[in-house]
Amino acid sequence: MKRRGFVKGLLVTPAVPLIAHQNQTPAAAPAPVTPPRPVSQAIPNKLAMVEVDAAAQTTQHYFKPDQFAALEKLGEVMVPPLDGKPGATQAGAPVFLDFLISESPANRQKLYTHGLDGLNLAARKHFSKSFGELDAAQAGTILKPLLVARFWAQDMPEDPMQHFVAQVHEDLQTATTNSREWAQASSSTGRRGFNRAAGLYWNPIDPVVKG
Amino acid sequence: MPIKEYDVLIVGSGHSGGMAANILTGKGISCLMLNAGPQADMVKDRAFKSAHELPYRGFDKPGRLPHVFQANEFNANQWVDEKEFPYTHPSDAVYNWVRVRLLGGRSLFWARQSFRLSDYEFKAADIDGTGENWPISLADLAPYYSRVEQIFRVTGRKEGWPQFPDGDFVDSTFEPDSPSLTKLTEYATKRGLPVSKWRHAQGKDGLASSMNLLLPDSLETGKLDIVQNAIVREVSLDKNTGLANGVHFIDRHSRREMHVKAKVVVLAAGTLESTRLLLNSKLANSSGVMGHYLVDQMYGVQVVASIPEVREKKTPPGYMGGSAFVPRFRNLKKDEKNSFIKGYCIGFSTGGNASPNYFPLYGEELQAKLNSYAGSCISGTIFGERVAKFENHVRINKEVVDDYGIPVLHIEARDGDNEKHLRKDAADTIEEIFHDAGWEIICKTDQVNPPGYSIHEVGTCRMGDDPKKSVLNKWCQSHDIKNLFVVDGASFVTAGWQNPTMTILSLSMRASEYLADQMKQGTLA
Numbered sequence: 001m002k003r004r005g006f007v008k009g010l011l012v013t014p015a016v017p018l019i020a021h022q023n024q025t026p027a028a029a030p031a032p033v034t035p036p037r038p039v040s041q042a043i044p045n046k047l048a049m050v051e052v053d054a055a056a057q058t059t060q061h062y063f064k065p066d067q068f069a070a071l072e073k074l075g076e077v078m079v080p081p082l083d084g085k086p087g088a089t090q091a092g093a094p095v096f097l098d099f100l101i102s103e104s105p106a107n108r109q110k111l112y113t114h115g116l117d118g119l120n121l122a123a124r125k126h127f128s129k130s131f132g133e134l135d136a137a138q139a140g141t142i143l144k145p146l147l148v149a150r151f152w153a154q155d156m157p158e159d160p161m162q163h164f165v166a167q168v169h170e171d172l173q174t175a176t177t178n179s180r181e182w183a184q185a186s187s188s189t190g191r192r193g194f195n196r197a198a199g200l201y202w203n204p205i206d207p208v209v210k211g
Numbered sequence: 212m213p214i215k216e217y218d219v220l221i222v223g224s225g226h227s228g229g230m231a232a233n234i235l236t237g238k239g240i241s242c243l244m245l246n247a248g249p250q251a252d253m254v255k256d257r258a259f260k261s262a263h264e265l266p267y268r269g270f271d272k273p274g275r276l277p278h279v280f281q282a283n284e285f286n287a288n289q290w291v292d293e294k295e296f297p298y299t300h301p302s303d304a305v306y307n308w309v310r311v312r313l314l315g316g317r318s319l320f321w322a323r324q325s326f327r328l329s330d331y332e333f334k335a336a337d338i339d340g341t342g343e344n345w346p347i348s349l350a351d352l353a354p355y356y357s358r359v360e361q362i363f364r365v366t367g368r369k370e371g372w373p374q375f376p377d378g379d380f381v382d383s384t385f386e387p388d389s390p391s392l393t394k395l396t397e398y399a400t401k402r403g404l405p406v407s408k409w410r411h412a413q414g415k416d417g418l419a420s421s422m423n424l425l426l427p428d429s430l431e432t433g434k435l436d437i438v439q440n441a442i443v444r445e446v447s448l449d450k451n452t453g454l455a456n457g458v459h460f461i462d463r464h465s466r467r468e469m470h471v472k473a474k475v476v477v478l479a480a481g482t483l484e485s486t487r488l489l490l491n492s493k494l495a496n497s498s499g500v501m502g503h504y505l506v507d508q509m510y511g512v513q514v515v516a517s518i519p520e521v522r523e524k525k526t527p528p529g530y531m532g533g534s535a536f537v538p539r540f541r542n543l544k545k546d547e548k549n550s551f552i553k554g555y556c557i558g559f560s561t562g563g564n565a566s567p568n569y570f571p572l573y574g575e576e577l578q579a580k581l582n583s584y585a586g587s588c589i590s591g592t593i594f595g596e597r598v599a600k601f602e603n604h605v606r607i608n609k610e611v612v613d614d615y616g617i618p619v620l621h622i623e624a625r626d627g628d629n630e631k632h633l634r635k636d637a638a639d640t641i642e643e644i645f646h647d648a649g650w651e652i653i654c655k656t657d658q659v660n661p662p663g664y665s666i667h668e669v670g671t672c673r674m675g676d677d678p679k680k681s682v683l684n685k686w687c688q689s690h691d692i693k694n695l696f697v698v699d700g701a702s703f704v705t706a707g708w709q710n711p712t713m714t715i716l717s718l719s720m721r722a723s724e725y726l727a728d729q730m731k732q733g734t735l736a
Contacts, residue, residue, distance in 0.1 A: 051264065078573040096268055104273040147571035151656040152511070154280075169573060171270075178262035178269040197262035197269055202288040205256050205313060206249035206440070208295075208464060 053180050058095045062102035067116040069132025071097065071168070074119075077139045079172045084185060088172045091179035097171055115164025215436070217243040218730065220458060220473035222443050222488070225316030226712055227699040227719040228479030229421025229429070230359075234723035236434035240730065243471060245441035245460060247480070248312030251289075251319075260285070278307045280664060289313065289320065295614045299621045306622040307663035308483060314439055315422035316481060317666065318712075323412040323419050325365040326709035327356050327376040331543065331554075335705045338545065339552040342599060345704045346676045346685035349376060355717035363419050363716070367410030375538035378410065378713075389532040391518060391561045391589060396535060398647045399559075402640070409536045409558070412712075440464055442615050445492040446476055446695065454736075455695045461615050475694045475726060475735055479719065482700040483605060486671040487620045489697075490607045495689045501682050503604040504670040505624050506706040509555075509595035511659035512634045514641040516650035517565065521587035531562035531586055539596075539708050541636065551632040555595035556708045557641060563588040569654050589650065591641035596708045597662070598629050599670055624662040634659055667711050669703035687722035694735045698722050 060068055075088030088094065101112050116131075122142045123131040131139065146165040148157045156163045176182060178197040219235055221228045224246040235242050251257075262269030262284070271284035279290050291310035300306040311317045331338060333345040333352075357379040368385060369377040385408055388396065396406045412419040429435040440463035447470065449456040457472040478485040486502055489495055520526045539554035541547070565584040572580055608621040638657035645652055662668075675681025678690035687702050689695040698719040700711055707714075729735050 053263065080574050082575060082578050100267065100270055100273065108273065143573070144571075147573070149571045150568040151513070151654040152658040153566070153568060154660075155656070155658055166568075170568075173567065174270065175268055180261075180263040183261050183263055198260065199262075199285045200257050201260040201265065201285045202251075203256050203258070204288050205251050 051180065053092070058092065058099055060095050060098050062098045063113070063116065066120055066130050066132065067113060068094065068098060069130060070116045070119050070123075073132045073134065073139060074143075074168055075172050075176075077136050077143070078169050079176050086176065086179070086181040086185055088176045091176040091181045093172050093175035093179065096175045096179075097168075100171075100175075111160070111164050111167060115161060115168065118161050118164070214472075215241075215243075217241050217436075217471070217473045219243075219475045219477055219726070220245065220471060221477045221479055222458065223247075223316060223479035223481060223484070223699065224314050224421060224426065224437065225311075225479065225481060225699070226318045226421050226425075227715050228477070229315070229318065229425030230716050230719040231477050231479055231696075231698050231723045231726075232429040232435050233425040234720055235727055236429040236432040238724075238727040239432075239434065240727055241434050242429070242436070243473065244435060244437045245443055245458070245471070246312070246314050246316075246437065246439050247442045247463070247484075248291075248314065249439050249463075250314040278305070278663075279309050280307060280660065281309060281666075296619075297611060297613060298619045299608050299611055301623055304623055304625050305661040306624055307661050308620075308622060308668070309663065309666045310481065310484070314437070315420045315426075318420040319418075319422060321419070321666075321712055322710070323414065323712075324710040325360070325363065325367070325378070325410045325412045325713045326538075327353075327378060328707045328709055328714050329374050329376050331374050331539065332705050332707035332709075335553070338542065341552070343673070343675060343680065343704055346674055346681075351685075352714070352717050352721065355720045356713060359713055359716045359720060362424055363412040363414060363713075365410060365412050365713070368408045370405070370407050372405055372407075372538065374540075374543055375405070375407065380410070381413065386533070388535075389561065390526070390530045391521075392533045392535055392559075394648055395559055395561065395589065395644070398644050399535075399537060401647065402644060404537050404540050404557070404640075404644070407536050407538060409534060441469070442617070443480070443488055444468075444615075444617055446478075446488065446494065447492075448494060448692075453692065455692055461617075463615075466615070475696070475730065477723075477726070478695070478697045478701075479699050482668050482671060482703075483620060483622070485697050485699055485701050486605060487607070489672065490605075490620075491618055495682060495691045495695060497691050498679055498682055500601075500673065500680060502606055502671050503601045504599040504673050504704070505603045505605055505622070505662075505668065506597050506599040506670045506703070507624075507662055507668045508665040508706055508708060509593070509597060509626075509630060509634060509659040510665050512555075512593045512595065512637045512641075512657050513590060513654060514638055514645060514652065514656075515563075515565070515569070515588055515590045515654035516645035516648075516652050517584050517587045518589060518650050519587075522583055531589075533561055535559040541633075549632075549636065551629045551636065553596040553598065553629070553633065554708060555593040555633060555637050557591050557593050557637070559589065559591050561589045562586055563590055565653055584653070588653070589645070590654075591644075593634070593637045593641075594665070594708045594710070595630070595633050595637060595659070596706055597626065599673075599705050600627070603662075605671055622663070626659070626662070630659070667700075667706065669700035669706050669711055672697050672701035673704045674702040675704065686725040687718055688725070696722055696726060 072094045075094045079088035081087035119131040146162050148162050218240045219242045221244045265284045269284050271287050276282040330349050333348050336342045336344045360378045364381045366382040367380045399406050441460045443458045443460045447457050455476040460469050537557040541554040570580050603624040605620045605622045607618045611619045634657045672682040674683040683702050687696050687698050
């Protein structure tokens with residue numbers, strides 16, 4: 001309590017007398033007076049903030065360089081910009097998935113790393129290049145045989161490479177349509193509110209504080 | 212400090228607990244309601260956001276709610292945290308236990324489909340030749356259904372079909388069917404399917420919950436107190452009388468151990484939480500069937516067709532749109548020969564889009580395909596009845612406790628051949644109708660989600676006249692402990708294909724009126 005009283009005292013002590021004591025030498029000529037900046041008396045309810053993605057970029061850290069290059073190529077080929085909307089590359093989907101997979105359970109990490117390695121292996125076998133270095137047509141010769149129609153969303157193919165391609169395709173699409181860039185493009189084309197990647201968000205409700 | 216004395220203690224605040232409170236307080240009986248979680252502030256706790264504003268861009272934190280397929284990053288905080296309140300299941304038998312502990316429980320989020328069970332469900336054993344009948348019939352419950360339908364403002368079209376009992380609807384008018392729906396009805400009817408409309412609780416201001424339809428009136432009487440964040444550990448017994456005398460609970464924030472007394476205990480914590488509480492309390496199970504006959508409904512079978520004339524833009528605007536509902540139509544006659552017992556309903560919807568998963572394509576080619584199919588699709592999905600089996604059960608897993616030290620449930624439920632045959636029949640039947648209409652099938656699956664997914668889990672404390680075969684009597688009252696009632700879905704004998712909410716509400720209303728009457732007569736003490 002004593003400390004709180006002391007701090008409170010400091011806060012209410014006016015600054016002007018302190019400065020007057022320290023400044024004993026009279027000024028030779030009066031300096032031009034700058035009007036003080038008006039200080040708002042009210043405590044603002046909320047200050048304006050920008051989203052982190054508007055100011056900075058995610059650091060790619062999880063996948064190895066050739067794995068990440070393959071993921072970028074998948075985004076470029078499978079989810080390209082269409083109808084005035086950004087593609088996976090423009091939406092930063094690959095680097096977002098690098099983050100998401102780094103946080104994911106081990107089985108999902110394995111699906112991705114083995115899948116990306118598998119694409120690189122196939123690219124080297126057929127084109128003597130890594131998957132990230134292929135053009136769209138070359139990438140297609142590897143990808144198209146791995147595509148499977150799925151009638152049941154949770155029913156992923158048993159073949160690990162087909163499973164990976166189905167999963168990464170879905171994830172790239174979601175990461176793209178849920179991006180800030182996609183939302184902005186939807187807004188600029190006059191379709192604001194149409195974007196399905198928006199909704200009523202529930203905050204944590206009366207969470208228990210864990211020490 | 213003087214402690215208030217309550218007549219009835221109600222555990223849980225969803226539809227069943229809310230109805231119990233509503234009926235009992237309306238008759239001047241003092242009630243205390245304990246709810247395991249907090250009350251949500253509908254203004255402060257919710258905000259409209261875009262997915263890109265969320266930490267995981269709408270994917271949610273990986274691994275957070277592995278069993279709640281309905282969860283996404285927008286609604287993740289409304290569900291029970293599986294790490295805080297875990298449960299277990301065999302590795303080869305996934306069970307989706309979808310829980311809400313907010314005040315109002317799952318009544319805050321249900322889909323509001325509102326059906327009565329029929330005597331095809333209440334007296335299922337007579338038709339199936341196996342299982343048990345309920346100790347009540349539709350005639351017993353019909354007056355309560357009527358009152359519930361008025362409170363929840365249910366709309367529907369009257370049909371006069373015995374397997375789809377009509378309700379006391381507040382509105383029975385529907386817009387005329389679109390041409391696509393008329394064509395669907397024509398082809399479904401040709402194959403002998405009865406085509407009707409969904410029945411739906413309008414509620415009030417878009418909400419049909421205990422929070423807005425039951426609890427406010429109960430509080431208004433001055434006879435109801437509600438304590439939030441009260442995690443009930445077990446029901447306590449009076450050693451002299453053998454009757455329930457209250458519950459032990461833990462205050463969620465402080466973790467204080469508490470006890471509250473009451474003359475009667477009513478469990479309404481949701482089917483499996485009520486059963487877990489009784490199993491942890493080690494009481495009311497002289498029959499040995501507590502925890503058994505867990506059952507719910509199959510969701511997942513889906514057939515989607517595209518109407519070629521719509522894709523080719525040969526149809527006028529308004530050709531597509533609307534929905535239709537086909538109630539159970541299989542096994543309504545004793546001599547009907549099918550490879551399965553029981554039945555399913557079908558929901559049809561027209562005017563949808565194709566899912567990208569349906570086509571083995573990507574990029575521009577995929578988008579062109581999706582654009583050409585946009586708005587041309589018609590889909591059929593089912594709610595299929597599962598068979599209530601002894602081996603589908605829950606028990607206490609003594610090796611695992613939740614964050615509050617309470618032993619968790621082990622849930623074991625598997626589908627058998629009946630479920631397999633039923634879902635195949637459903638997918639084939641929908642496909643045949645679409646084929647008859649000349650529509651292009653673009654998706655057909657007879658796969659279903661794991662048990663529990665429907666959030667319609669019922670049973671595990673089934674009712675019956677024989678105390679050796681059932682936990683509760685026809686009044687949802689324990690055979691063993693006369694001042695203990697279970698008024699949620701745990702009392703169900705069979706699941707039916709219907710959304711169970713109207714039945715849960717009606718059973719709770721009926722049980723609560725009986726309870727009030729018995730209290731007045733002094734037979735429960």
